Amino acid sequence: MSIGVCYFPEHWPEERMEADVERMADAGLEYVRMGEFAWARMEPEPGTYDFEWLDRAVSLIGEYGMRAVLCTPTASPPKWLVDEHPGILQEEADGTTRHYGGRRHYCYNSEEYRRETRRITEKLAERYADNPTVAGWQTDNEYGCHGTLRCYCDDCAGAFRDWLREKYGDVDELNEKWGTEFWSQTLNSFAQVDPPRHTAADHHPSRLLDYDRFSSDSVVEYNRLQVEILREANDEWFVTHNFMSHDDLDAYDVAADLDFASWDSYPTGHVQVQREAVSNDELRAGNPDNLGLDHDLYRSAANAPFWVMEQQPGDINWPPYSPQPGEGAMRLWALYAVARGADVVSYFRWRRCRMGQEQYHSGLLDGDGTPDRGYRDAVDAASDLDELASVAGDDADGSSLSTPDADVALLHDYDNLWALDIEPMTPDFDYWRHVETYYAALRERSVHVDVVPPTAELAEYDAVVAPTLYLVTDELAETLTSYVEGGGELLVTMRSGVKDAYDKLHDAAQPGPLRSLVGADVEQHESVPDAMDGTVVYDGREFGCRVWNEWLSPAEEGAEVTGRYDGTMADGTPAIVRNAVGDGSVTYVGTWPDSDLAGAVVGDLLDRAGVETTDAFPAHVRVSRRGGLTWIANFGGDSMSVDAPADAEWALGGSTVGPYDVAVTDADPASLTPLSE
C-alpha cells in the first residue's frame, strides 16, 4: 500500500535531478517509474547507447530510499529506426500507412521490429540486472492504445495465415468452423486469407472474430518476447504491463505472463469516453463503478494485487472536457484503488511536461516546479496509507492487508466483447455498459467481486453473474450446470448462448447449450430505440427495460416466470425466469434492465446465495473491504453519512464522509447503513 510516481528525467536539465528525487522521497513516494518512451535518448544513433542519465536517476532513487520501476521503450521507436525499417509501420484497413509522428508506430508482427525489440530489451536487462534499486519492469506502454491493436499490413497477413494454419490444421476445417458456404466464401488454401481490409459489404463475422483473436494473440506473443528476456536477466524482478482501461486487448492472456497486472487510471477521462451521459459529479471525479470494474478486472486477471501504474493527477489533455477534479479527488482515487486491491498507486507524472503532445496533462508539480493540486493529494494519500497500514489487520482468510476472497464472480471475457462489437445489431448495445449495469448492482450492496473469464474456477463463489454470455460451448454449459447443481446461484442475461466458439449460431434455439440449465428458450428477440423503452413487472413492481427484449418461453416443468413485459406488443410475455437445478438455481434476464430492476434481481440472487450485503448505497458511494477494514468512498460533491455501530473505530474520517473523501472503519460493512441525504 504505497504511492509512486512516473518520472521522465530525460525531459529536464540533469542538474535538477537530485532535487527532484529528494522531493519525491519527502513527499512519501516509494516507487519511481522511468524509461518509457526514452529509446532515442538511450540509443541516439543506431548502435550508440547512452544509459548514464538513467544510471544516475536509478542511483539517486536508491540513495533516497525508494525503488525504481523501469520500462522498455518500445512504444516509441526513434525516427532513425523507422527510416531504416519503414516496413515496421502499421497499415489501416484501407491500406493507409500509420506514419511516424505520434507513438505506437510499429506492427506487432514485424520480424524486423521484434529483432530491434530484442536488442534494446536485452541491452537494458543486462545493464540493470544487478542493480538492487530496480524493483521490476513495465513492458512497453498501453498496447493497443490509439486504435493500434489491429493492423492490416502484409506482415500481419502472413502471420494471420500462420495463426489460422496452427489453429485449424486444414483449410476444410476452417471452412466448416467459420461457415464459409455463405456468400461463396469457401477457401481453397490458407494462402487465400487476407486481413479484413476495406470492403463494400460486411465481412464474415467468424473471420473478423478470428482476426480480433489473432491480433490480441500477436500482442501476447510480442509481450512474452520482452518478458522472457527480462526474467532471464533477473528472476527476482517483477514484470508487469500497464493496460489501458476497457481495452480490446485480452488482459487475461497478457496477464498470464506477468507477475501482476497494472493499469492506467484516468477516472474523468474514461467516464467521458466510455459512457453516454455524464453528470457534473462524474466530470469532477469519475464514476466509482466505471473505475471499480477496471480495478477488479485487473486484480482478477493476474489473481494478485494490482498497481495503478498511472494515476490521473489533476486535469488531463485527452478527454473532450477537463474540468478541475473535485477537491481531494486525486487522493480519493488512490485510496479507492487500494481499497479495491491495489498495492501501489503511481501518479502520472511527476511534473507537467513543457513540450510535445501532453503539455495539457497536469503533473504532481506544475510546469514551473511548484506543487499542483495533485501533489497535495498525493502527499495526503501517502500519509493516509502509512497510517492505515499500521492499523490494518488480518482478514478472515488470515493474510495481512489482502482483499477478502470474493463471494461473487462476474463473468466477462474478450471473445464476447469482440463478437458483440462485430454484431451489436443496434447502435445502443455496448458490452461494457451492459456488464457495468450488473457490476453496479453488486457493488451498490458492497459485495466484493472477482471479474473473471468463464473459464475460471467457479466452485468457491456463492454466486456467479454472467451478463451476456454470448459465446457458449457445450463444455461451458456443463461447467455452469455443475456449478448450479452443486448449490451455486447463477445469473445469466440477454444474448447468452447465442453463438458457438466460432461465432456461428447454435443448432439449438437460444440460449443454445444453456437451454436445459435455464429451463427456457428465447422465442424472439428485438432491438428497440429509446422511443420503445418498455416496462417489466418483477416481484409486483414496475421497472424499466430497454435496447433489447427477448420473449422467453419456459420449458414444460422448466423455469418459473418471475418477470413479464407489461404493455406494448409483448404484454404479458416472460422477460425473466428462474430455474431450480440441483441445489442451486439460475436466473435468466431477457432484457436490459434499468438500474432498479438490476438491483432487485441481483439482490434476490444474493439473498438466495447467502451473500452478506449492505443496503443499497447511492450510486456515488461505494464500500470496500480490505485488510480487515471497511473503506467508504464518496465520489459525490456532497457529504454523505452512514449509520454505524456505536463502537465502530474510525481509522480515517468518521461516519460523515465529505465530498470526494474516504472514511475507513473497523466496523463490518453489513453493520453500516446509508442515511438518506
Added chain:
Amino acid sequence: MSIGVCYFPEHWPEERMEADVERMADAGLEYVRMGEFAWARMEPEPGTYDFEWLDRAVSLIGEYGMRAVLCTPTASPPKWLVDEHPGILQEEADGTTRHYGGRRHYCYNSEEYRRETRRITEKLAERYADNPTVAGWQTDNEYGCHGTLRCYCDDCAGAFRDWLREKYGDVDELNEKWGTEFWSQTLNSFAQVDPPRHTAADHHPSRLLDYDRFSSDSVVEYNRLQVEILREANDEWFVTHNFMSHDDLDAYDVAADLDFASWDSYPTGHVQVQREAVSNDELRAGNPDNLGLDHDLYRSAANAPFWVMEQQPGDINWPPYSPQPGEGAMRLWALYAVARGADVVSYFRWRRCRMGQEQYHSGLLDGDGTPDRGYRDAVDAASDLDELASVAGDDADGSSLSTPDADVALLHDYDNLWALDIEPMTPDFDYWRHVETYYAALRERSVHVDVVPPTAELAEYDAVVAPTLYLVTDELAETLTSYVEGGGELLVTMRSGVKDAYDKLHDAAQPGPLRSLVGADVEQHESVPDAMDGTVVYDGREFGCRVWNEWLSPAEEGAEVTGRYDGTMADGTPAIVRNAVGDGSVTYVGTWPDSDLAGAVVGDLLDRAGVETTDAFPAHVRVSRRGGLTWIANFGGDSMSVDAPADAEWALGGSTVGPYDVAVTDADPASLTPLSE
C-alpha cells in the same frame, strides 16, 4: 398470386433437403428461388464444376409440385477467381480498393469479369435448359447494393471515355454540352476525362451526371450480357432481376431487358433508412406509401405484374433497429404487394442461416428448424391468396386478376434523382421524399397510380403528377403541352424546368421550356431551414410549407394565382398557380407542401380530371383495386373501420380491419368511407 421462398440448400446437410422441400409444399409455397451466391459451390476450383446438389434440389421441387427460380451466382465470385483476376475489384473515388470479404466485389466494366460471367452463366443455362421445373432466372443480385453502383477504377475510366465518345462524337460537342468553359475545364480530347475521383473542390455537375448515367448504363450492359445467354438457352424462361428499394440504378433501363421486374422488400428496414422520423407503428410494419411507391414503380417499370423476390420474413439484420414486426405484418406485406400488382411474393429466406453475415436475419423457419412467426404468416397468406383467386373476377378492362389501368401517372426518373443528388442545395431536400409526398396524396384517396418516366406515353392518363421535373427539354415541354391541350390535368412542382438534359441551366427563366405551359416564371427561389418553415394560403385555408420556396410571377394573361405565401418576407407572393391550356390545365406548386396542402392540391386536380377517389384515408390505411376486388390494408397498430354499402361482400375480413390486417370486398373503393378512429 402465389407465395414463394428463397432457399439455400447448399447451407444445410444434404439429407435434410427432401424434408425441407416437402415442408415448403405443405406450407402452400409455389416457387423456390435458389443458386444466388453459390458460385464457390458450383465451381469449387477453376474449371471444376459441381451442380449435382442443385440438380437434386430442382428435381425435388418439381416432384413436390413447385417450380424453381434459379439465380446466376455472379454477385459473389469465389476467392480463387479474385486471386486470379485481382483487377476485377472496384475502387473508391479516393483510390482505395474495395477488397474481397463481403459481396459485390467486382467492377461491371472489367472485361475479365465479363468473360468469367459469360462462362458461368453459359454453364448454368446449358445445364438447366431442358429442365421443366425451372421457371426462370434472376440475374445476379441487387445490382449496386452497398454503394457499388459507381466504381472509379481504370477499367471504368476507359469505359467512361468510350461512353462519352459514343454519346458526343466530338470533344467540342462535349465541351459545349457540359459547359466546360467554367473554371478552365475545357477538354482537348476524350482521353483527358477521368472518373470523378477525389478532389478538394466540387466536381462539374455535368460530368458527374454523365458519370451517374454511364455507371447505370454499365450495369444495364452487364445485365444484358446475362439475359441474352439465358434467353438463348431457353426462350420460355422468364428473366428478371431483383432490384433493391430506391436504388441509384435506372430501373426502367434494366427492366427493358427483363420479362418483369422484381424487388426485395424490407418494409421496416427501408423506412428507417429512407425516412427521417419513424413512428413506432412504422418500426413494426413500415409505411404503406414508402412501400407502395416501390411496388408501383417496379410494376410500371416493366409494365407487368412484378414479383417481390425477397419479402421480409420477420426481424432482420441490417437496419439500425429491428423490433419484432407487428402481429400479422408478414402476411400484410404479402397481401399488400399482391394488391399493388405482385404475382409472386417470395419470402427471404426459408430458414435463418447459422453462419456468415446474415445470422441475425430471420427466416420462415428459425435456425433450429422450428416455424418462426413469418412461417405462420406465409402459410396464411398462401391460403388467403388461394381463396381470393377463386373469387377475384374480371376487371373493367376484361383481364382476369389484373390491376386496373391507372387513371393517374406519377412522373419520376433517375436523371432527375441524380442531378438533384449532385446539387441538392440544402441538406433537407430529398428527391424520393418529395415524390413520396405526392404519391401519398394520391394514394390516400385510393387512386391507382403508375410510376413512369417522363418519356412514357401519357395520353391515356386523366391526370399526371410531376414532382420536381428538374431536367426538361423542349421536346418534353411539347409532350406535356400536347397532353394538357388535349384535356389532361397536369401538376408540376418546385424545381421543375431548371436544367437541360446536360445539367446546365436553361437560357430562359425557370421553369425554362415549361414557362408558357405553366404561365408563370420563378422569380426567386430560396432554401430554408426548419426555423424558417412558412405558411401558404390556398383555397382560403392556411397550410405549412418548408425546405424550398419559389416566388412565382404569373405571366400577363398567364396563370391564375391559387396559393400565396403568408407572413415573413414573401408575404403575399404567389406560391401556387394554375394555368388553363387548351382543354386541360396545369398547376404549379412552388414549395414543398405539408401533407394537407399536397392533399388539397392533388384533390382539386383529381376533381378536375374526373378521377374517381375516396375520402382521404389515414396515412396508415391504403385501399387498392385488383382482380375486381377492393383491398383495404391497415398498417396501424389499432383496428380501423370503414363505412361500406350494406350489400358489400367480404372475401376476406370485414368492415373493421384489425391491426396489420387486410380486408377484401367486392364493393367499389368509392363506396367506402373511413370512419374516424
Added chain:
Amino acid sequence: MSIGVCYFPEHWPEERMEADVERMADAGLEYVRMGEFAWARMEPEPGTYDFEWLDRAVSLIGEYGMRAVLCTPTASPPKWLVDEHPGILQEEADGTTRHYGGRRHYCYNSEEYRRETRRITEKLAERYADNPTVAGWQTDNEYGCHGTLRCYCDDCAGAFRDWLREKYGDVDELNEKWGTEFWSQTLNSFAQVDPPRHTAADHHPSRLLDYDRFSSDSVVEYNRLQVEILREANDEWFVTHNFMSHDDLDAYDVAADLDFASWDSYPTGHVQVQREAVSNDELRAGNPDNLGLDHDLYRSAANAPFWVMEQQPGDINWPPYSPQPGEGAMRLWALYAVARGADVVSYFRWRRCRMGQEQYHSGLLDGDGTPDRGYRDAVDAASDLDELASVAGDDADGSSLSTPDADVALLHDYDNLWALDIEPMTPDFDYWRHVETYYAALRERSVHVDVVPPTAELAEYDAVVAPTLYLVTDELAETLTSYVEGGGELLVTMRSGVKDAYDKLHDAAQPGPLRSLVGADVEQHESVPDAMDGTVVYDGREFGCRVWNEWLSPAEEGAEVTGRYDGTMADGTPAIVRNAVGDGSVTYVGTWPDSDLAGAVVGDLLDRAGVETTDAFPAHVRVSRRGGLTWIANFGGDSMSVDAPADAEWALGGSTVGPYDVAVTDADPASLTPLSE
C-alpha cells in the same frame, strides 16, 4: 468609394459583350474584374495563346469609361497542363491525391507549377503592360480555399525540410526548440522530417505549428512570384489578392507584398459556416460583427482602404441554406463595407452562370439576362456612394474620405489561431469566435478598431484588446509592458502567455512572460461543457461565463480582483483582475464571458482609456465613421431609431433606419443614442 463587378466574358457569346459592358456603365459600375479561371481560354493548347477576347473586353470597358482589373488564371490550370505535369497535384495527409476536377488543384511548392505560373503571368503582364484601361491585378483566387492550404506531397516534404533548415540552421537547434525529447522524437537530420501525415496518435504540436507556418509561407512565396512579375511589367498597376473570410492563410504576410488587400464577402454564407447558432435575421443579412471583423482585418492588414473583390449579390450556392437576402441587403453590405473602409465593392458576378459548379450562385443579372434583386441594390449603392462622396468631408486627421485613425487595436494573429487549432483542448473553443466576442463589445459602442498582429506599433492606440494572446515571447511582453507603462489600457484574456514561439509551455506559470504585467498567475485552468456554464460577479452584477475557466491568483501587491466566480467549485476565486502599471493598466479576463460581461469589461476599459463611445447599440446595428460622416447600418428585419441632435443633417435616410437599411449623418457618433425598440 465605388462599385464594381466580376465579369466572365468567356462564358457568353462574344456578340453580347458590348451590350453587357454598356449596361454595366449605365448601372454606375466603375470597375470590372476579369480573367479569373480563364487559363484554358487564354491558352487552349500548350503554347498556343488566345487573348483577343480579353483584349476586346478590356477595350470596351475603357470605351465605356470604366477600368479593368485583371486576374492571373493560376487557380485553375487546364487539364492538358495537369496531364503533362501530374506531379503538381496536392496530396491529403493520408496520401490520397487531390485530383483534377474542381479548382485549386496544384501544390504551391511544385517547381513545375511555379514554372508554368511564371510563364502565363509573364505572358499576361507583357500583353497588358501598356493598356491604360487596366488598373491593376488580382493574383490567383482565394488561396487555400477548399482546404488546399496544406498539402502533404513529396514536393512539400522537400520544401518543408529546406524551410526548417533555413529557420533552425542546425537540427539540434530544432530538437531543442520543438522539444523532441518527448516520445523519442529527437531527429538526427533535417532529412528525417516528413509532413505530418496520417498517424494513429497525435502529432507533436511544435511540428504541426511549423508545418502550418511553412504552408502559409509557401503561399506567400508563391504569391510573391506573381507580384514581382506584375510589378516589373508596370509599376503603376496595383496588385492585390482576394482573401477568403477567416482563412488559415496569414493575411498579414501576404498583404505585405500587396498594394492593398481585398476579400470576398458572403455575409449569409460565412455566418452559417463560422457560427454555431444562426438567427433568421442573420440568415437574411449576416451578422455585422462577423462581417466587420473581416473588413477591419483586411483594411488593417495592408494599412490601406481595402476592396471587397467579390460581394454576395443575392442567394448563393455553397452554404447549407440560402434564403433570399433581406430586401436591400445587397446595398446594405456595400455601404457597410465602405463605412468600414472599403474603396471599391465589386459584386460577384455580373450574370448567373448557366454551366458548371456555381449555377446556383446568383448574379446581378439572372441567367436569362434580366436584372435580379442584386442589380437593383447595386445601382442604388452606386448612386448612394456618388451622393455621399459629394458631401463627405475631411476627417479629423485631414485626409479626405479616409477612415479615422483607430483609438483601439484588437490584437489577432495566425500563429495563435494555428496553435489553438492544434490544441483547442475542448470542442467548444474557437479562436475566431473568442476574438469576435471582444470585437463585438468594442463595436457595439461604435468604436473604430484596427485588427492587427501583436507585432504592430501600438503606441498610438488608447486601448489595446488582446484576446487569447496564446504565444508570447519575452520581447512581446516587453512591448506590451512599455505600452501600458506609457499610459496604455490593455485587455488580455484567458489562455494568454501559455506558450513560447515554438508552441512549448513557458518555464514560468501562465501567463508566462506576462506575469508581472498582469500581476497575477493562472493557478488552474479547466474546460467545461455547457452543463457547467458558470457565473462571474463583476462590478456587483452577475454575468455568465463558459467553455474555459482560469482560477487566478493575484501576486502580492499585484493585481486587484475585479471579478470572481460565483457558485460551484471555484466559488469566490478571482476570474478577472486589473493591474495598474506605470501610467496605464492591464485587465486580465480568465474566462469566456457572455456578451454582457464582455461589454461591461470593455466599457470600463474604454472609459479608463478616454475613448469616446456611444451607448451600446443592439447586436444588429452598427455605427461607423468615415469621411467625416457617421454611418448607421441596420442588419435587422425591423426598423430602429436613434435619438440624434436636432441639427443633425442626414446625407442618407434619417433617424429611423429601416430594415437592412443605412443612414448617414454629419452628427458625431457620440451624439447618437439607440432608442429601445
